[in-house]
Amino acid sequence: MASVGRIARRTFLIGAAAIGGGVAVGYYYYRKPYPNPLEGDLAADEVTFNPYVKIGADNTITIVAPRAEMGQGISTTLAAMVAEELDVGLDRIKVEHGPASHAYYNATILEEGGPFAFFDESMTAQAMRAGMGVVGKLLAIQATGGSTSTRDAFLKMRQAGAAARQMLVAAAAQRLGIAAAELETANGRVLHKASGKSVTYGAVAAAAAAMASPADIRLKDKADWKLLGKPQKRIDMLAKVTGAPIFGIDVTLPDMLYGTVKMSPRFWAKPVKADLSKAEKMPGVIRIVPIETNYGHGFGIVAENTWAAFKAAEAIDAEWADPEYPLDSAAISDVLKQALGTKGSEMRDDGDVDTAFADAPRERIVEADYAVPYLAHATMEPMNATARLKDGVLDIWCGNQAPTLVRQLCANAVGIEQDKVSVHTTSMGGGFGRRVEVDYALCAALMAKETAGRPIKVIWTREEDMRHDAYRPASVGRFQARLGDDGMPVAVDMKIASPSMIASTLRRLFPSISPLGPDKSIVDGAHNQPYTIPNYRVTGIAAPVSIPVGSWRSVGSSINGFFHEGFLDEIAVAGKTDPVELRKKLMAAYPAAVKVVEKVAEMAKWGEALPAGKARGMAFTLSFGSWVGEVVQVADTPAGFLIEKVWIAADVGIALDPGIIEAQLISAAIYGLSAAMAQEITFADGLVEQSNFHDYDAMRIFQCPVFEVAILENFHKMGGVGEVGTPPAAPALANAIFALTGKRIRTLPLSKEVTFA
Amino acid sequence: MRLTVDGQSFDIDADPEMPLLWALRDLMGKTGPKFGCGIAACGACTVHVDGRPVRSCSLPVGEVTGVVTTIESIGRGGKLHPVQQAWLEEQVAQCGYCQAGQIMSAVALLDEIADPSDADIDNAMGGNLCRCGTYPKIRAAIKRAVVLKTAGI
Numbered sequence: 001m002a003s004v005g006r007i008a009r010r011t012f013l014i015g016a017a018a019i020g021g022g023v024a025v026g027y028y029y030y031r032k033p034y035p036n037p038l039e040g041d042l043a044a045d046e047v048t049f050n051p052y053v054k055i056g057a058d059n060t061i062t063i064v065a066p067r068a069e070m071g072q073g074i075s076t077t078l079a080a081m082v083a084e085e086l087d088v089g090l091d092r093i094k095v096e097h098g099p100a101s102h103a104y105y106n107a108t109i110l111e112e113g114g115p116f117a118f119f120d121e122s123m124t125a126q127a128m129r130a131g132m133g134v135v136g137k138l139l140a141i142q143a144t145g146g147s148t149s150t151r152d153a154f155l156k157m158r159q160a161g162a163a164a165r166q167m168l169v170a171a172a173a174q175r176l177g178i179a180a181a182e183l184e185t186a187n188g189r190v191l192h193k194a195s196g197k198s199v200t201y202g203a204v205a206a207a208a209a210a211m212a213s214p215a216d217i218r219l220k221d222k223a224d225w226k227l228l229g230k231p232q233k234r235i236d237m238l239a240k241v242t243g244a245p246i247f248g249i250d251v252t253l254p255d256m257l258y259g260t261v262k263m264s265p266r267f268w269a270k271p272v273k274a275d276l277s278k279a280e281k282m283p284g285v286i287r288i289v290p291i292e293t294n295y296g297h298g299f300g301i302v303a304e305n306t307w308a309a310f311k312a313a314e315a316i317d318a319e320w321a322d323p324e325y326p327l328d329s330a331a332i333s334d335v336l337k338q339a340l341g342t343k344g345s346e347m348r349d350d351g352d353v354d355t356a357f358a359d360a361p362r363e364r365i366v367e368a369d370y371a372v373p374y375l376a377h378a379t380m381e382p383m384n385a386t387a388r389l390k391d392g393v394l395d396i397w398c399g400n401q402a403p404t405l406v407r408q409l410c411a412n413a414v415g416i417e418q419d420k421v422s423v424h425t426t427s428m429g430g431g432f433g434r435r436v437e438v439d440y441a442l443c444a445a446l447m448a449k450e451t452a453g454r455p456i457k458v459i460w461t462r463e464e465d466m467r468h469d470a471y472r473p474a475s476v477g478r479f480q481a482r483l484g485d486d487g488m489p490v491a492v493d494m495k496i497a498s499p500s501m502i503a504s505t506l507r508r509l510f511p512s513i514s515p516l517g518p519d520k521s522i523v524d525g526a527h528n529q530p531y532t533i534p535n536y537r538v539t540g541i542a543a544p545v546s547i548p549v550g551s552w553r554s555v556g557s558s559i560n561g562f563f564h565e566g567f568l569d570e571i572a573v574a575g576k577t578d579p580v581e582l583r584k585k586l587m588a589a590y591p592a593a594v595k596v597v598e599k600v601a602e603m604a605k606w607g608e609a610l611p612a613g614k615a616r617g618m619a620f621t622l623s624f625g626s627w628v629g630e631v632v633q634v635a636d637t638p639a640g641f642l643i644e645k646v647w648i649a650a651d652v653g654i655a656l657d658p659g660i661i662e663a664q665l666i667s668a669a670i671y672g673l674s675a676a677m678a679q680e681i682t683f684a685d686g687l688v689e690q691s692n693f694h695d696y697d698a699m700r701i702f703q704c705p706v707f708e709v710a711i712l713e714n715f716h717k718m719g720g721v722g723e724v725g726t727p728p729a730a731p732a733l734a735n736a737i738f739a740l741t742g743k744r745i746r747t748l749p750l751s752k753e754v755t756f757a
Numbered sequence: 758m759r760l761t762v763d764g765q766s767f768d769i770d771a772d773p774e775m776p777l778l779w780a781l782r783d784l785m786g787k788t789g790p791k792f793g794c795g796i797a798a799c800g801a802c803t804v805h806v807d808g809r810p811v812r813s814c815s816l817p818v819g820e821v822t823g824v825v826t827t828i829e830s831i832g833r834g835g836k837l838h839p840v841q842q843a844w845l846e847e848q849v850a851q852c853g854y855c856q857a858g859q860i861m862s863a864v865a866l867l868d869e870i871a872d873p874s875d876a877d878i879d880n881a882m883g884g885n886l887c888r889c890g891t892y893p894k895i896r897a898a899i900k901r902a903v904v905l906k907t908a909g910i
Binding site: 072073233236239240241243244250284307310379381428431432463659663664666668671674692701704 | 772775776779782783784786788789790791792793794795796798799801827828829832837841844845848849850851852853854855856857860878879880882883885886887888889890891892893894895896
């Protein structure tokens, strides 16, 4: 693990961004709470207790769940945290996303942004986490990502519920003339059992909200939880089975115009020539306007309906400048491979790897080269946003994972102050990291400057969405191991080269901040795994390819889970060790990890003979604080390989909603399997070659395996949920295919080598 | 041109080439059917024309001759359709974006085959993509809907 000295020598990218935010403002500002953003926008007879709770005189209880609902169920679990302490059922409350506000900053994203493994609880690691948490508050970015929402909210949202409850009890005590200690709460009422007297929360809300916030907030013991720890009915389910207009694409406003964009298919390139005349004359087209943002250049089509805008976009005849990056996938791959030969940053360097390899006999060396492609997010809902710029005030309606960023960057783009921008965050038809970006909002905001105050809904075609993403970066890895006499690895050397996701993100979002130091996402999932190998080096190298790359469900771990766990399987085979036994031995110092591997092996009856034509593979990845093992069983059928069954064991520390967690683990595994089977974004002539679901498909129902999931709570810290099922999926599948065929596939997607049913 | 959608008659002025989906969403205010691909590859836009499932993103509105039904009118008398009820009970949806199309495909399947096999489900639902991977619950919900329908719920 990285030592103090090494930390001092390096500035981590996340640190660079942090310094931009100004750590120097000091402790006082850290302690000072942000103002409650609900104060200014209350209904009549409604009061607010803190940024998470509003109660009306009619006893309408509203909880603000200020994280992006992308399908991961976060609005339900966050609401349950407040409701648990407030003593109300989820069926008694309304849940809102709330406004964009620094009060809803996410400290946890940065806390785990340092170079330390999740299990590293050394003084240095803990100090850095605490420091990063402070920075998180100062930067105050309201963001959803990194599987952090429940971890970030766990204390503060329960406290919000408990504080409001204590204030309501105090106000009820005054009203009833009974000591607070004798009062109980249930279902939105304060009651006095002995006398049978009771008042609703609503009846005392105004008096309660006027009281000072309690200094001593008492939280329930876990044993007393009624909602948390148990599967809840999702609060968004009814809307989602009735086709209710909850998504950005469904926003409908009076007098609304429609639009789309045609951006340069070569990233960052400007139009050299453009003939708009044909498109401008098409029926339903109002005007075509140039668009320039940090994401690139192109045109916005303002029209009377979406179809007219789509047709006009197709009719624009434009020629684009040459790209600043290699023209095609082969040339990009060459740049990545060349980068492997250059100096990088050692993010893990245990023992003395060079010495361990110096005298290694040839037959004890295992070597392999791995590669994964660029990937698109391909959310079901294509990018879109609705904007209205009227009387100097900008309103933006869109699904997004970072409302304060949307507000800031749209204000800059339109040239108004941030306090003149309101962001209305809708439900998202998928996010997976795509809606951390703000390009869709910027396009709509800029187009709203051209509509004389009329709102405009700007929807991208699927083709535009597929070809203008912040992609999961392509990556290559070179791996070497030296085995001991017992077949166990005594040394591993891992080099991984990939374009820097953080440098790319800064270029789009904060171009004035220059990236400094290594990007740990290049090695995430490889340098921080709970394995003990005496000589263990993991080096990350940022490759100079400027195709936009960003966060894709599980980020670096989506790449390195495949590399690391595929290579570990190769070590097991070369050392004639069972892959499960190998892992258990290497992770013996981390009991939580061992228990996960034991559990998934037991569920899958690992080691029992299978009929001919079937085989299993396993993989394990610790990511976002959760320990996840997966076993995949494949069958060779006349139509191709079929993934028959997947077993998942995951230790999430504290399972707040087992139903939602199970759904997320399955979802994330399917997301990873979809990519591993057949997805890749390739380039020719500087353009993305894929355009729609016919050439960038995902798993279909007839390909979907049966799942069996176990949720464990052995580790003492809570882990994330939304992404952690993805990293082990691809390597478990590739390892199963090796077990079945003897064919080791080290380059994704697997469909380049084998056919799936 | 004149269209009957969800039991209501609409008189719209549209390019006959405009896909039914955009006529529904932009001209008739029917946002239940979703836009996903525009090439009939994902099923998010699935509606019924005379009871048969069609991908409305790829059907020119000028060619629509039958009665159109969207997710917004499959419930009756203030009650959810048994397929919607089954979706609710199985807690199927995650992001929910594809689910209107999934439900419309499932309703059409059960209208044709009262008790579908797994192969029937694969066949009828294979054109509906879900990026959240809700397929295991979709399968369970279709089976639950069979029971609910039989029980007359």
